[in-house]
Amino acid sequence: MMTDSISDMLTRIRNAQERQDAVVEMPYSKKLENIAKVLKDEGYIEDVKVFKYDNKAYKGLSLKLKYNAEGKPAIQHISRVSKPSLRVYKKYDEIKPVLSGYGMYVISTSRGVMSSTEAKRKKLGGEVICKVF
Numbered sequence: 001m002m003t004d005s006i007s008d009m010l011t012r013i014r015n016a017q018e019r020q021d022a023v024v025e026m027p028y029s030k031k032l033e034n035i036a037k038v039l040k041d042e043g044y045i046e047d048v049k050v051f052k053y054d055n056k057a058y059k060g061l062s063l064k065l066k067y068n069a070e071g072k073p074a075i076q077h078i079s080r081v082s083k084p085s086l087r088v089y090k091k092y093d094e095i096k097p098v099l100s101g102y103g104m105y106v107i108s109t110s111r112g113v114m115s116s117t118e119a120k121r122k123k124l125g126g127e128v129i130c131k132v133f
Contacts, residue, residue: 005029007080009036010130017065017073028059034113035129036063038106042115044075044132081105081128091125103133 009032016024026032028050036048047064066074082088090107095116098104105116109126119126 004080004084005032006035006129007083010078010080013063013065013075013078017075020067020071020073021065023062023064025060025062028061031108031113032061035106036061038113038115039063039075039132042104042132076133077103078130078132080130088128089126090128092120092123094125095120095128098131099133103131106130106132 005027009026012024012026033048033050036045039045040048044066045063046066049062049064050059051062052059068074090105095105095107098116106129107114107116107119107124107126108129109119109122109124111122111124113129114122114124116128
């Protein structure tokens with residue numbers, strides 16, 4: 001059975017925000033950590049921590065979610081763009097602004113995972129992982 005860990009991460013974030021949880025945990029992978037770091041750098045989540053479960057050989061990833069003073073989440077919408085069944089690739093000049101610049105894409109480039117604005121600035125294209133606003 002094949003599972004999509006990135007879709008699982010995005011669903012966990014959406015579900016935690018629906019419940020207004022402060023922290024969401026998920027199984028660790030380097031790619032998920034890099035995506036979470038991009039979300040943190042762009043101001044969508046507060047903190048990213050890698051931890052080890054007690055008496056277990058594997059690690060976990062903990063994200064501290066961000067809310068405004070009224071209790072609304074910083075992430076209004078987060079969705080997967082490129083799926084295992086249909087990969088979506090964009091050249092740097094094909095990357096368009098999300099919601100007139102209020103959102104961003106997370107893109108996996110040859111130089112790592114980064115936001116769409118950073119990829120455009122560095123003139124890098126790649127696989128469009130998800131859309132956030």
